Amino acid sequence: MTVIPIMIDLEDKKVVVVGGGKIAKRKLDVLLDSEAELIVISPSVTKEINLWAEEEKIIWKQKEFEPQDAEEAFLLVIATDNPTVNAAVRKAAPPNCLVNASGEAESGNVHFPAHFKRGKLSIAVATAGASPMLAKMIKQELQMQFDESYEQYLEFLYSARQLLKQTGLPRSAKEEYLRNFLDQSFLHPEIQQQALGELQLLANKAGDSGQGSN
Numbered sequence: 001m002t003v004i005p006i007m008i009d010l011e012d013k014k015v016v017v018v019g020g021g022k023i024a025k026r027k028l029d030v031l032l033d034s035e036a037e038l039i040v041i042s043p044s045v046t047k048e049i050n051l052w053a054e055e056e057k058i059i060w061k062q063k064e065f066e067p068q069d070a071e072e073a074f075l076l077v078i079a080t081d082n083p084t085v086n087a088a089v090r091k092a093a094p095p096n097c098l099v100n101a102s103g104e105a106e107s108g109n110v111h112f113p114a115h116f117k118r119g120k121l122s123i124a125v126a127t128a129g130a131s132p133m134l135a136k137m138i139k140q141e142l143q144m145q146f147d148e149s150y151e152q153y154l155e156f157l158y159s160a161r162q163l164l165k166q167t168g169l170p171r172s173a174k175e176e177y178l179r180n181f182l183d184q185s186f187l188h189p190e191i192q193q194q195a196l197g198e199l200q201l202l203a204n205k206a207g208d209s210g211q212g213s214n
């Protein structure tokens with residue numbers, strides 16, 4: 001199995017999680033951010049999953065898995081502690097369905113990477129199942145390197161880039177600005193504000209003379 005990285009929008013997609021234990025809870029923790037339609041199939045669930053069901057963040061069907069539960073799933077997460085059940089779930093996956101097999105790295109066709117977000121910045125680490133623990137350790141190291149200040153920094157980079165688009169500067173000059181903004185000094189909010197102020201002036205000037213472009 002060879003995997004490639006991809007970022008995915010699951011809004012309104014049907015996601016079926018089979019199993020309601022520790023691992024299902026960990027996958028749901030990630031999936032709850034996605035605005036997907038989340039359905040959990042399991043005779044019993046952890047306290048957290050039960051709470052999410054009460055809060056109507058997920059639908060919990062309190063039952064053992066049956067093949068029709070997988071119908072029309074866009075993503076199927078297999079996370080029971082019973083290999084025979086897991087194999088039956090895999091078999092019931094609709095054609096073209098994304099399948100995550102938590103208990104068997106070589107099965108299914110998608111893995112969950114270790115990951116964290118700093119606002120618009122996502123960092124994910126994967127080892128193709130060789131060592132999820134290494135992925136977790138590298139993630140923890142990167143969390144220290146890319147601390148909380150990156151959330152605000154990404155907002156700055158986003159705003160600066162939008163303003164630059166309005167300045168009408170030649171592409172090379174825009175790129176020069178964008179490269180400079182990668183300097184560590186721009187992690188400071190005061191320096192960010194100063195730069196945005198300057199770009200705003202340039203954008204206004206271009207607007208006045210009608211030379212703004214994309």
Ligand SMILES: C[C@@]1(CC(=O)O)c2cc3[nH]c(cc4nc(cc5[nH]c(cc(n2)[C@H]1CCC(=O)O)[C@@](C)(CC(=O)O)[C@@H]5CCC(=O)O)C(CC(=O)O)=C4CCC(=O)O)c(CCC(=O)O)c3CC(=O)O
Nearest residue numbers: 102103104105111112113114115126127128129130132136
């Ligand atoms: C293939 C994959 C499928 C998938 O789940 O998507 C998979 C498979 C398996 N994991 C197993 C065990 C453990 N997994 C972890 C931890 C994580 N596992 C995650 C992902 C993945 N695990 C996918 C590959 C990702 C990749 O390598 O790129 C992380 C990154 C993300 C997440 O789960 O969301 C998350 C860290 C989250 C974080 O950032 O904190 C720990 C450590 C711990 O829990 O602290 C252990 C115990 C130590 C050990 O065994 O290594 C077992 C054996 C089960 C058994 O023995 O029965 C299998 C099955 C097998 O190996 O075949």
Ligand SMILES: NC(=O)C1=CN([C@@H]2O[C@H](COP(=O)(O)OP(=O)(O)OC[C@H]3O[C@@H](n4cnc5c(N)ncnc54)[C@H](O)[C@@H]3O)[C@@H](O)[C@H]2O)C=CC1
Nearest residue numbers: 019020021022023041042044064065079080081085102103
């Ligand atoms: N991907 C990963 O990171 C890891 C994966 N695993 C694998 O994940 C599996 C699940 O682990 P845990 O969540 O810790 O187990 P667990 O014992 O906490 O949960 C198992 C769940 O499966 C449900 N279940 C059992 N039979 C079912 C059926 N017929 N239909 C629907 N649901 C059923 C149970 O009700 C329970 O909620 C393990 O067998 C292991 O192989 C384990 C550790 C890490």
